[in-house]
Amino acid sequence: MDTSFARLLLFSLAVPFLAESASAQGTLRRFDDLNFSALTAARDLRWEIHDEFARSRDQGHLLRDIDSLVGDLHQLQRMIYQRRSPQDLDRELDHALEHVSELKQHLLGCDFAFQQQGNYQGNANGYVFTPATQHGGRVHVDHAIQMLAGIEGNLAQLHRELVGLTQPVPYPTPNYPGVQVPVLPAPQPPVILQGQPTSWKHPPFYGKKGGIVIQVKK
DSSP: OHHHHHHHHHHHHHHHHHHHHHHHHHHHHHHHHHHHHHHHHHHHHHHHHHHHHTTOTTTTHHHHHHHHHHHHHHHHHHHHHHHOOOHHHHHHHHHHHHHHHHHHHHTTTTTTOEEOEEEEEEEEEEEEEEEEOOTTTTTHHHHHHHHHHHHHHHHHHHHHHHHHSSOOOOOOOOOOOTOOOOOOOOOOOEEEEEEEEEEETOOOOOOTTTTTTEEOOO
C-alpha cells in the first residue's frame, strides 16, 4: 500500500473519533458542572442545618439526611470522572433525588415547622378566637427548603440531559404541503363462485364466511 494513501486513510478514520471524543469531553464537563453546583449547595445546606437547627430535636435526623445526599453527589462525581455510561449516572442520580425528597419531607415535619392556624372556640361566654402561632425556627425551615429547591433544580436538569442521551430521537414524519394523500377504498368481501343445480331465478346469497355466493346454473 502506498505510504501517502495509508496516511490519508488513517487521518480520515481519526477525524470522526477526535470529533466524537471532543463532544464527549464537553458533555462530561457539563455533567460535572451541574453536579458540582448541587454539591456546593448541599454543603452549604449542611452547615445551615448544623448552625441554625442546633436547638431542634430533629437536627440529628436532618444531618443524616443531608450527609446521605452529599455522599450521593460525591459518588456521582467519581462516576463522571470514570466516564461511566449515562444509564449508570442516571441510576445514581435517582438515589440523590430520593434523598432530596426525604430531606424535604423531614424538614416540613420537624419541630421547627410547627404552626397552628387561628380558629374560634366556643365556651359559656360565646366564642374565643385563638390566633395563629408558629415556631420561631420556621424561618430556618423556609430558608432550608429554598436552598434544597436549588439543589433539586440542578439535579433535575442533569436528569433531563442524561435522559436525552439514553432515549432514541424519533424520526420526523415528512410533511409536504400541497400534496394530497389518496384515500384507499375499504376492502370488499370476496366473491365466491359456487355451482348450484337451480335456475337463475334465485338471487345471490351470503355464504357462511361472509362472501357473496353467485349461483351458477349448470
